[in-house]
Amino acid sequence: MELDQLAAQVGHTLKRRGLTLAIAESCTGGLLGHHLTNTPGSSSYFLGGVIAYSYSLKKRILGVPPETLVQFGAVSRQTALAMARGCHELTGAGVALAITGIAGPGGGMKEKPVGLVYVALVAEDLEACERHLWQGDRLENKSSSARAALLLLQRYLDADLIPIPEPEPADTEPSITS
DSSP states (O other), X not given: OOHXXXXXXXXXXXXXXXXXXXXXXXXXXXXXXXXXXXXXXXXGTEEEEEEOOSHHHHHHTTOOOHHHHHHHOSSSHHHXXXXXXXXXXXXXXXXXXEEXXXXXXXXXXXXXXXXEEEEEEEETTXXXXXXXXXXXXXXXXXXXXHHHHHHHHHHHHTXXXXXXXXXXXXXXXXXXXX
């Protein structure tokens, strides 16, 4: 399914359920917001978003704790969840999504390779975070990340999110918490 179609489908469900959405984007640079606003009438459920590319904006606008960025880095489960929590609190939206990662082609390292992305969702009743490792070029990785965020939201709206933790190194949080 095309990104615009997926965004429209998710938007329809948000509207039907009377929920609002806000987003915090880093590596996607506004791509998710672009696709959400391609649907006429999206202002009835989409409140807006923050493109927080730098550490300073992640801290100042989204309230990501400095110690989270120092200990885990900008590309981590902890930062993605903190971005989503901050967006949720800042906007008062019913649901907040956050995306942080390394789109490429540079910026990767052994522990955090190019294509590593975390997508987080925060709502009153659930917090979820997914780890993805894309293999495309920069634009493909950005599109895959926006799609993953919409699919995570769709699963939440369809009540299909099942808290199944994915294997992670011992110093990280479980994949999905509620």
